Amino acid sequence: MQAAVSDFGSAETRFVFDESRFQQDFFQLFGLPTSYRIDHTQLDQHYHALQVQVHPDKFSHLSEAERRVSMQWATRVNEAYQTLNNPIKRARYLLSLRGVDTQEETNTIMPAGFLMEQMEWHEAIQEAEEARDAGELDKLKLRLQHEVHVLQQQLADQIDIERDYAAATEGVRKLKFLEKLAEEINSAFDAIDN
Amino acid sequence: MALLQISEPGMSAAPHEHRLAVGIDLGTTNSLVATVRNGISVVLNDEQGRALLPSVVRYLADGSVQAGEAAQAMQSEDPTNTIVSAKRFMGRGLSDIGNASGLHYHFVDAPGMVQLRTVAGVKSPVEVSAEILRVLRARAEEALGGGLVGAVITVPAYFDDAQRQATKDAAKLAGLNVLRLLNEPTAAAIAYGLDNAAEGVYAVYDLGGGTFDISILKLSRGVFEVLATNGNSALGGDDFDHRIYCWLLEKNNLSALGAADTRLLLTRARAAKEELTEHDETRVTAILRSGETIDTVLARQDFHDMSQNLVEHTLQPVRRALRDAGLAVTDIKGVVMVGGATRMPQVQRAVAEFFRQTPLTNLDPDKVVALGAAIQANVLAGNRSADDWLLLDVIPLSLGIETMGGLTEKIIPRNSTIPTARAQEFTTFKDGQTAMSVHVVQGERELVADCRSLARFELRGIPPMVAGAARIRITFQVDADGLLDVSARETGSGVEAHITVKPSYGLSDTEITRMLQDSNQHAQDDMQARALREQQVEAEQLLEAVQNALAQDAALLNKDEEAHILACMDGLRAVLQTADHHAIKRSVTQLNDATVTFAQARMDKSVSRVLGGRKLTDLET
Ligand SMILES: Nc1ncnc2c1ncn2[C@@H]1O[C@H](COP(=O)(O)OP(=O)(O)O)[C@@H](O)[C@H]1O
Numbered sequence A: 001m002q003a004a005v006s007d008f009g010s011a012e013t014r015f016v017f018d019e020s021r022f023q024q025d026f027f028q029l030f031g032l033p034t035s036y037r038i039d040h041t042q043l044d045q046h047y048h049a050l051q052v053q054v055h056p057d058k059f060s061h062l063s064e065a066e067r068r069v070s071m072q073w074a075t076r077v078n079e080a081y082q083t084l085n086n087p088i089k090r091a092r093y094l095l096s097l098r099g100v101d102t103q104e105e106t107n108t109i110m111p112a113g114f115l116m117e118q119m120e121w122h123e124a125i126q127e128a129e130e131a132r133d134a135g136e137l138d139k140l141k142l143r144l145q146h147e148v149h150v151l152q153q154q155l156a157d158q159i160d161i162e163r164d165y166a167a168a169t170e171g172v173r174k175l176k177f178l179e180k181l182a183e184e185i186n187s188a189f190d191a192i193d194n
Numbered sequence B: 001m002a003l004l005q006i007s008e009p010g011m012s013a014a015p016h017e018h019r020l021a022v023g024i025d026l027g028t029t030n031s032l033v034a035t036v037r038n039g040i041s042v043v044l045n046d047e048q049g050r051a052l053l054p055s056v057v058r059y060l061a062d063g064s065v066q067a068g069e070a071a072q073a074m075q076s077e078d079p080t081n082t083i084v085s086a087k088r089f090m091g092r093g094l095s096d097i098g099n100a101s102g103l104h105y106h107f108v109d110a111p112g113m114v115q116l117r118t119v120a121g122v123k124s125p126v127e128v129s130a131e132i133l134r135v136l137r138a139r140a141e142e143a144l145g146g147g148l149v150g151a152v153i154t155v156p157a158y159f160d161d162a163q164r165q166a167t168k169d170a171a172k173l174a175g176l177n178v179l180r181l182l183n184e185p186t187a188a189a190i191a192y193g194l195d196n197a198a199e200g201v202y203a204v205y206d207l208g209g210g211t212f213d214i215s216i217l218k219l220s221r222g223v224f225e226v227l228a229t230n231g232n233s234a235l236g237g238d239d240f241d242h243r244i245y246c247w248l249l250e251k252n253n254l255s256a257l258g259a260a261d262t263r264l265l266l267t268r269a270r271a272a273k274e275e276l277t278e279h280d281e282t283r284v285t286a287i288l289r290s291g292e293t294i295d296t297v298l299a300r301q302d303f304h305d306m307s308q309n310l311v312e313h314t315l316q317p318v319r320r321a322l323r324d325a326g327l328a329v330t331d332i333k334g335v336v337m338v339g340g341a342t343r344m345p346q347v348q349r350a351v352a353e354f355f356r357q358t359p360l361t362n363l364d365p366d367k368v369v370a371l372g373a374a375i376q377a378n379v380l381a382g383n384r385s386a387d388d389w390l391l392l393d394v395i396p397l398s399l400g401i402e403t404m405g406g407l408t409e410k411i412i413p414r415n416s417t418i419p420t421a422r423a424q425e426f427t428t429f430k431d432g433q434t435a436m437s438v439h440v441v442q443g444e445r446e447l448v449a450d451c452r453s454l455a456r457f458e459l460r461g462i463p464p465m466v467a468g469a470a471r472i473r474i475t476f477q478v479d480a481d482g483l484l485d486v487s488a489r490e491t492g493s494g495v496e497a498h499i500t501v502k503p504s505y506g507l508s509d510t511e512i513t514r515m516l517q518d519s520n521q522h523a524q525d526d527m528q529a530r531a532l533r534e535q536q537v538e539a540e541q542l543l544e545a546v547q548n549a550l551a552q553d554a555a556l557l558n559k560d561e562e563a564h565i566l567a568c569m570d571g572l573r574a575v576l577q578t579a580d581h582h583a584i585k586r587s588v589t590q591l592n593d594a595t596v597t598f599a600q601a602r603m604d605k606s607v608s609r610v611l612g613g614r615k616l617t618d619l620e621t
């Protein structure tokens, strides 16, 4: 597994022997640059390399103290991975590192056009479910995936390049809506199944 | 039996003895035990050379117990005292038990888990399972020539927390140290994947006697990563038997059979089902208690027709698992078939059709789970470094708590990789409220009533405040066995109350002790002596582990820290040979506490070793 870890070559560097790695933020923990665009291959490799070191399976024959520390670490590495791997969580986390709150609970104002589109999506999913049309649901799913992709690209530019965090927070909230739609599609599939 | 060991990096510095560890597949129908010998995973047979132990336990009036073949032979004769498929009742209430589970038992409704009345008294499914595990433990100790340091016990991936806890309790009751609860499809994937150097995304389709699991795993460079799992913990070969049984009743105009006849016909139905795997038709004959004879021919096609919707039933969880993993059928590189019921041709056909490929049946579907569990047990016992492979598993069902209006608030979503933890904050809704009750549930449904209730507990001593001012933080921690621990604390005022709950269906230590005393095999056991011996073994292992850690990493400690640890070690050594197991326990705790920061420093070091400590990108702030 060690071979999986290459250098993360970059200009400025620093050594981190003096601080506990447990306290590091998730990007530091994974040795990745703090940016929204992320190299998923590298993320996966580093995730695996870290779990190989910390997972409870490596400590089950050791002392209670070591097992406890291992569980805490493995839990944190899993949380870090889930956060960085998920496009919404990663954005929310990155923005919070920059002191920006995405206000998903408090700010419910969305552009009218966007809300209209949501209504249309919602109806299309419901219709497909009522017609028990799995093919139509598949199509909707693909279309939704495309929209999510487009939004993510915008978000990446807003965060990494333009540093327009106000626009980015709205982007996160939009993605959250689309995530809900994806869940709706999945439960429509479930409903057709039964 | 001690194998020569070569120490590997990261492992104890000194070569140590081979530690005896086994993998146990505790099945609904059959159970078996395997171990790694000379680097190869092998199933351990009984004296007659049989690998499978029927998961059947019979209680006799004189208090003795039969398990396995002997019990199975008596199931029609003594149906109410002969428990088959006890796994279906593990962690289940009376209302959860479906019709195929054998209505001829005398069920006793009990909080948390149903119990069974037998001539030898009321038995919990945990006790029944423990009898099976005892036989396997004895078989292993006999074959390996020594006591076991522990066992990996497999569970259906779709088992919820109550069912997992019950399984762990059964192992404890059987005197086994549980190294890990391992999901059955994952165990199969280990055995298959390591053998075939498999890479890519695989589906494991596991249809046993009473449970169905589907797991989607990604295998890449030695990492077994479960992407999603789904299933039905009350669907298996038994249900196919039940279809034939119902058909027999109808065909022969039978109704209201007694327990013995029911058991007899279910046994015949199972034989017929297995027969139809090889043959186009089969003849079912039986003589009922009334003297009435049954002689009916069942054609394969008719059997397929009557069981077709059971097969379809397994495909729903398959579709869900794929959706959860975000994958399409075409992403699946291979389908591994596990469980005796996957031998049925109609099952193989349906799976092949669904995945558009021939499923992999080149491994023995009866043994592959135990073989994988043994490989995992060998690693967990510390016999070899597992640097070359890693297992990342998930929880099958979402965990949450009840909120206002009987709704569930999910805290940990299903298919989260374990170990995992999640905290959520709640607040009081009345002025001056000083207590809060927390109801922990598991399941996907919105209404609490539709989910499994895991535990209820109260958090008391909240300082009186206006409504909404208190901050109650509830933390869910799921460990690598997939078992949940919940804690809650009030943080709003800086005053903290803290409670850790073990879910209510889990057996308390006193209950386990009582069961141990009740069981015949252990009545003579001197409990005191056993507790002492276990404590001593644990202490010796701890001393060895700390000794090795110091040999490698003493440099991470300052002089005071090192002196403190050494003093605690001396303290433990001093009491180790006394007969005072409380004193030993105290010293073990002290030494463990003394080494926590050391363990953290060691972990930091090994994490640094893998991801730099070399150069890291400077991070913008
Ligand atoms: N040749 C066969 N044809 C059809 N079903 C079979 C065959 N062999 C075993 N089975 C069925 O497989 C089930 C047991 O499978 P197993 O994997 O041992 O289950 P478990 O893991 O639940 O103990 C039983 O229902 C049994 O009848």
Ligand SMILES: [Mg+2]
Binding pocket: B025, B027, B028, B184, B208, B209, B339, B369
């Ligand atoms: Mg099985």
